[in-house]
Structures are given as C-alpha cells and as structure tokens.
Amino acid sequence: MNRSASTLAAAGAGLAVAAAPFYLDVFQIGLVARGLVWGLVALSVWFLLRLLNLPSFGHAAFFGLGAYAAGLAVTRWGVDNVFLALGIGVGVTCAAALPIAAVAARLGSIGFLLITLAFAEMLRSLAMRWRAVGGSDGLTGIARPGAGPLPVDLAGPVTWFYFTLACTVLCLLLLWAVRRSAFGGVLVGIRESEERMRALGYRVETYKAAAVVLSAGVAAVAGVLHAYLIRFASPEDLSALVSARGLILVVLAGSALVPPVLVAIALTFGEDLVSSRTENWLALMGLLYVVVALSGREKDRAPRRIALAVRRRLDPVPQEKP
C-alpha cells in the first residue's frame, strides 16, 4: 500500500471509530473504549520498540501502577476530578518508573525484556499480598469522576467513550511529535549506533531512561482510563498478560503509528467473542500467539544478515551483538 492510500485507510478507520456510538449498542461501545485503552498500551510499547529497539515485556507494571494510583485516589483519598486522577496516576507511575528506567537503560534489548518482565511480576505479587491496596481482591468501587472545568458528565458510556478517544488521540499526537522532534532523532541515533552517539557526547543512558519514563506515562494514562472504565483495579492489571498483549499488538501492527490502536480494537472484539464461547480462552489466545509468531513470510532475513555481516566487516566501531 502506498503512503496516501494508507493515510486514507487510517483516516477512514479513525472516522469509523469516532462514529462508533451511532451504530453500536452500549456494550459494544464499552468494548471499543477498552480497545482504545489497549491501543494506548500498544502505543507506549511501540514507542520504545520502534524508536529504541527496546522490547518491553513489563508495561503491565506502568499500566497497573496507573490503575492502582487512580483507584486509590478515588476510593481512599476522595479525588473527584478526572484530570487530577490522571495527574496522580501519571505522576506516581513516572516516579516509580525512574529506578526501573535507570536500570533498564543500561541493558541491551534482551536484558531489557527480561528485567521489565521481572519487575512487573514482582509488583504483581506485591499487590497480591499487600492488604493496604486491597490484596488479591483489588480495589472495587472506582466511580467515574467529574470532568473538572469541562461541562460533561463522564458517567455515561458515550461521554466516557469520547473522553477515552480524546485521551488516545492526544497521546498519539504527543508520541508523533516526540518522534519528529530532536529528542526522537537522538533516540533513533541511539538505536542505530549507541557507541557513536556516546562518542558524539550524548548521554545515552539519560536519553534511554527519559524515553522509558515517557512511555511509562502513556501506559499509566491507559491504566487510569481502564480502572475507570471497568470501575475496578486488580493484580490482574499487573500481570504478564497485559504486557504480552501490548507486545503482540505492536508485532501484529507493524511499524506505523496508528495501526496498533485499530488492531487493539479488533483484538478486543475477538477476545470477547472467544471468551464468551469457551472457558479455556487463554489457551486459545496462546495458540494465536504461537500462530502469529510462526506465520508470515521469511522475507529479507538472508539479505539483512548479509548486510549486517558486511557492515560488521567494514565498521571499525565494535557492534554489540543483537
């Protein structure tokens, strides 16, 4: 597909999503809103993977932290403003992401993958046992808050859907702008050759850590929205299933920015369909993952390997092993 055609397709799909309340019932609108939330998770994973080649298997940590922060804000601290709750969620998550980012920025891609999953799982087992945050029962009764200065009532499914859509579009624009910015350029430079960027005087670790924190913030927005959507935050929000979903969406959707969101909506509908038919839907999802991993053409592997080998021969800078 050429560029204008894909732009047109994305615009059409975007319109179809924006007009969803006009042709779907209340339950399906909720599903689209949930799909948008997963789309945000996918976007945050996409950002790190495509700009820095860092595969995160731990975005559940940031998603869950956002959900728990919003849940605690509403149920324990009496916050009744969605912007305040989003601020708390993103702030808490970014603060908690700092040590993870500092460690992860020192690792290569596989080390990053392993350590992010390890951190997320540790947070999950912490949430399971910590009674102060509800333990394995999670936090219930997260009522949808007021919209502050905006004259809308977020309690209804349609208004909440549009609020979620607005947040998704804002995050999309933010990540798009970051990719186009000088900061994004430095990140791509780091992806291509960390050693050279370091030799040019860039503080590679700081840039990587900043990118991880930014990505964590986007995932936290998704977490807050999800907690309000289902009025519930639980250790499930921190589980590897959430991280895996973010990663599989990015792999399915390719390298462009908009498709992860659309694929997320499609996958949400698919999951709902499967889980309403069978109890063992997790195994079916697992088989889907296996099929996705094994399917597709074995394209351009050999040329790329040869190109890499040639570059390694010509390149005086020692390349890190992939």
Next chain:
Amino acid sequence: MSLAQAVLQLAIGLSFGLLLFLLASGFTLTFGLAGFVNLTHGAVFLLSAYVATAFTGPGGYVTAVLAAGATGTVLSLLVYATTRLRWGRVLGDELKQVLLTFGLLLVFAEVARVRWDGLPRSLPAPGFADGAWRFADASFPVYRAFMAAAALALAAALWWLQERTRFGAMVRAGVDDRAMLEATGVSAGPIFLAVFGLSGLLAGLAAGLAAPVLGAAMGQEFSVLVLAFVIVVLGGPGDLRGAFLASLAVGVADAYGKAFLPTVAEFTMMALVVAVLAWRPRGLFGGAR
C-alpha cells in the same frame, strides 16, 4: 532476629539458590547458545511439579523426581520442535521468540489448570529425609539439606559436562561465536536439540526435587521464571559460573526478604538487581547484553 534465625535463613536461601541454579542453568544455556528467550521454562517447571505430585505412594519419591525430569525433557523438546517449524524466522528475532514461547506458556498453564483444577498440590518428603534438625530456636528441615545436596551434585555433573567433555566444548564455542562453530564443520542443530533437552531435564528435576518444599501451584510458571530471569541478567547469558553465583545471591535475598519483610519481600529482589547492575552494568562477569 536472633543469630540462629539469621543462620537458618541463610541456609534456607542457599538451598533454594542451588535449586534455582538447576532452573536457571538450562535457561541461560539456551539463551546464550541460540539467543533463544524461552519463556516456557517456568511452565515446564509447573507441569513437571504437578506430574511429580501424582506419585505420592510409598517409595514413589524417586519415581516422582524421575517422572518430573522426563516431563520437563519432553515439554522442552516440544518447544524446540515448534520452534523448528520456522527456525530461520524465529531464531535471531527475540520478539517472535517471546510471542511463541509466551503462547506455549499459556497453553501449558491451561493444561495444568484443566487437568488439576487449578488447585495447589504437594508431595510428601521421602522417609529417608523426613523431620528437622533443631538448633537454638530454629529448625532446619532435613529434606532441604538433601535437596541442596542433590542440586549441588547435578550442578557438578553439569559443570563436568560443560568443561570436560567434547559436547561441552562445542556448547561453549557456540555460546561464544555460533557462526565460527558452524564454519568449523560442527552442525549446530543436534547441539541445539541436546541443549533444549538438557535444559528441560534440569528444569523438570528441579521441579521434582522442589515438590516436597514448594509443591505445585498455579502462578509458579511466572514466579520461578522471574527468578530465572533475574539470575540470567545478573550472571550474564550463557555464563554458568555467573549463573551459579547469581542463583545463590537470589536464593539468599529471597529467603531474607520473605522472612523479615513478608509483605514487601519483592523489594529485596529489586534492590539486589538495582545494586548489582549499578555496580556491574553488564552482569557479574561482564556478559549481559
């Protein structure tokens, strides 16, 4: 805490660390050799542990451990066979590996959930290692000592295999530079097969040995996997010496965390990771990629 308690937790941590080494060594070898991220490792442990708990009869202990080892080997070879369907596509693409093995992990866990109703099960300690040793106000189960000794013996056998045999030399060469190994005329396929089988065997035996202590319960597929990850990142991929030291450190950190900070025990593990990586960013012996 009394001194006896501190020593007790150290002993518990070391015995658990030795067990973790069995689990992590297989993971680190497949990772170091093929660059293969095998997320099913925890699920292999889980299913092997469940199989072990089926042999509760008298004298069934040895059978249980062996059956767990066999289960682990079969499952690991199954993972290898699935990967082999699209070897060129999966090898060298860690995202594909993660999706593939995470999918298989979900399938394995679902099999365990359906077969054993998701209930935790346990295996009684064998008669020859029942009871506990008492000293001061602490008591150390005899079985843990036996488990540590068995794990240490297996680790020694693995060390011998790796350092003293032709097969081990090939594996080490493959970890260092697989292309060069293949260029000297060694076919990497059989070595991959053997290492996958070995890694499954070790994970299965670890599950069997641990069954009287940990039992089998849903959630283990992640909890042990996370510990293996931490060990591999700390020790460096493919580095058995690093994995051994990291296993002991993780085991001890886990024991002290659970004993003295029961609610927030995970923070001791995170603190260990942060501290070690701040001190040695590339793993204990400088190999983490």
